[in-house]
Amino acid sequence: MAQNGVENEIKASALELIGNTPIVALDRLWPGPGRILAKCEFMNPGASIKCRSSLHMIEKARENGDLKPGAPVLEVTSGNQGCGLAVVCAVLGHPLTLTMSKGNSVQRAIHMEALGAKCVRVPQVEGSYGNVTLADVKAAEAEGLRLVEQTGAYYVNQFNNTMNSDSHYCTTGPEIWRQTGQHVDAFIATVGTAGTFAGTSKYLKEKNSNIKCFVVEPAGSEPIKGCPITKPLHVLQGSGYGCVPYLFNFENMYETISITDDETKHFMKLIGEKEGLYVGYTSGANVAAAVKLLESGKLPKDAWVVTLLNDSGLKYTPVPAELT
Ligand SMILES: Cc1ncc(COP(=O)(O)O)c(C=O)c1O
Structure with a gap:
């Protein structure tokens, strides 16, 4: 029962800690022109999107x-x-x-x-x-x-399971729309099951068909781009499986962006050192792709690019050899 209004402050369970993640401007890593805005998905209770x-x-x-x-x-x-x-x-x-x-x-x-x-x-x-x-x-x-x-x-x-992509249509998309004050020029995501990309891009395109949605693929494993797989091994655990997933929707995709393992690791390090956020590999790839896109001239100079910090870097800290 309400005591001095504190019940409003208390979450009923860990389930209420899921979603509604903050969006953070990576202004130190990318001072402009344009902006990279990233959803802090590592702040979910399972430490990922x-x-x-x-x-x-x-x-x-x-x-x-x-x-x-x-x-x-x-x-x-x-x-x-x-x-x-x-x-x-x-x-x-x-x-x-x-x-x-x-x-x-x-x-x-x-x-x-x-x-x-x-x-x-x-x-x-x-x-x-x-x-x-x-x-x-x-x-x-x-x-x-x-x-x-x-x-x-x-x-x-x-x-x-279509409820996978539906979760992002119901939560990730609407949160981005609200948190940016409806100012989104581009959205970028890696693809594992494609739930994140399919649901979020569907929502954003319905709100504004001019938003350009980009898929990040690991260099050499780019089936969505339509290329033969030349490098099936890459560091983007949880994404880039070398096939077009069932939930994927081509109609909402503008283009793919290819990211190498070295670029991924470089940006993971930069996100840590410049933004104070310790994130995993696909987050590094997403931000690497956002920078590539802003440098490419494909967007207006003052474009806002939204992407995701999918999980925590703590999930990848080196462990003793006998466990690997
Ligand atoms: C770290 C990480 N990034 C990205 C993804 C891709 O998300 P989705 O399955 O929604 O395409 C996953 C999926 O497991 C993941 O674990």
Whole structure:
């Protein structure tokens, strides 16, 4: 009950900490002309943007009766979806199992297990630790499907679940529109399942069809650009799987921007040193792409470019060799 109005200040659970992330101007890294504005997705309780889709997919499954109260949940993850689901399932009381390639950072498995989930780390078939390929994801998926068959758990299926992109249509897009005072010239995102890009670009294009939406692809693994894969290994864990995902929507994309591993690492470092924000690889790639775009002359000089700081750099801090 309300006591001196404090109930307004108290969040009912961690679920209310998801979304409504601040947007920050990277004015020290890019003093202009134009501006880079970045959504602080690492501030979600699972420390990544995937908390948004985790909450929405689970809520919708409970609403439509596919997921019964207390029933077990299973998902295949590169880690961040698993951390987001672990937050949601802990609060709502669903036992959670995740399968994840051993190539994804072990910090994510530690994080999920700290929230009561079980993480099955699946050996890699192609990549190496820190570099996860489509074949590695498929191996994690095969193990996940085997466990679904065995246990009857509810399978979230982020790559084919339209509530994944819908979460960004309902939250990320409207937040950007509101927080920029409806001033957006371009939006930039990396693509894993494509949930983020598809939902956010759909919302923004509906608001203003002149907004240009760009996809970031790792150099040499650019299927959305239409190129053959020449370099399947790259550092953008959680994105750039070398295929066009089911949820992807070409009609809202203006162009792709190619970013190398060196550019990604350079901008991760700059975001830390100049902006005081310790972020992960896809955040570095997003900001590298924003700078490339502002330098390209493809936008008006005073353009506002909006992008995402997808997760925390703490998810990638080096760990002892025996765990990798
Ligand atoms: C760090 C990181 N960046 C970007 C993405 C891509 O997001 P989406 O699956 O919405 O395309 C993911 C997805 O897991 C991720 O973990």
